Amino acid sequence: MKTLGIVYWPKKGSVELNAKRIHKEWGEETADLISLRDIEPEGLLNYSCLIFGCSTVGADSWRDAYTGNPWNMFFLRMNRAKTDLKDRKVALFGLGDQVLYPEHYVDEMARISNELKAHGAVIVGRWPADGYEHTDSKALKDGYFLGLALDEHNQADKSMERIHAWINDLKKNHFF
Numbered sequence: 376m377k378t379l380g381i382v383y384w385p386k387k388g389s390v391e392l393n394a395k396r397i398h399k400e401w402g403e404e405t406a407d408l409i410s411l412r413d414i415e416p417e418g419l420l421n422y423s424c425l426i427f428g429c430s431t432v433g434a435d436s437w438r439d440a441y442t443g444n445p446w447n448m449f450f451l452r453m454n455r456a457k458t459d460l461k462d463r464k465v466a467l468f469g470l471g472d473q474v475l476y477p478e479h480y481v482d483e484m485a486r487i488s489n490e491l492k493a494h495g496a497v498i499v500g501r502w503p504a505d506g507y508e509h510t511d512s513k514a515l516k517d518g519y520f521l522g523l524a525l526d527e528h529n530q531a532d533k534s535m536e537r538i539h540a541w542i543n544d545l546k547k548n549h550f551f
């Protein structure tokens with residue numbers, strides 16, 4: 376079993392594209408890349424470190440736990456299973472559009488962070504908010520995003536260098 380699990384959703388778009396880039400940048404031989412639909416909450420316990428990747432598609436579509444949204448269903452299953460992530464280090468990355476949604480840029484990282492923290496996870500790998508054009512975000516704290524913020528609509532050319540620097544920081548300062 377590999378030490379790092381990279382869990383992401385949705386598939387087929389920018390989240391998956393960047394999950395693959397992150398997997399490659401980390402080193403494919405020591406990390407598993409897993410779609411959220413292909414893992415059960417207890418599967419998280421196989422990994423000493425985790426990265427979660429998500430997009431933001433508007434608050435309303437996430438609220439109803441019975442819409443079949445995989446994140447909602449996953450967190451419901453985590454709650455039922457009382458999955459214990461105590462002291463497990465988790466880093467987040469989020470895709471969004473800072474120009475069309477400047478007040479809610481990458482908001483969903485905040486929700487994912489809260490859900491995982493409620494199970495004892497320690498969120499690491501915050502990312503400086505300099506160089507973005509957003510005006511607000513739920514994922515913003517003290518000038519940092521809770522995790523790596525990416526934007527394939529407006530700053531696609533920056534994604535690779537951001538991933539490179541973020542993974543370096545995770546390896547050097549947070550994971551292991």
Ligand SMILES: Cc1cc2nc3c(=O)[nH]c(=O)nc-3n(C[C@H](O)[C@H](O)[C@H](O)COP(=O)(O)O)c2cc1C
Nearest residue numbers: 388389390430431432433470471472476479480481
């Ligand atoms: C209906 C809808 C609502 C969105 N709302 C937000 C938002 O509130 N904040 C944000 O940063 N991006 C928002 N976006 C942009 C997406 O997060 C962005 O397109 C992202 O790259 C999608 O990831 P995917 O290609 O993996 O599906 C929204 C996109 C759609 C289609």
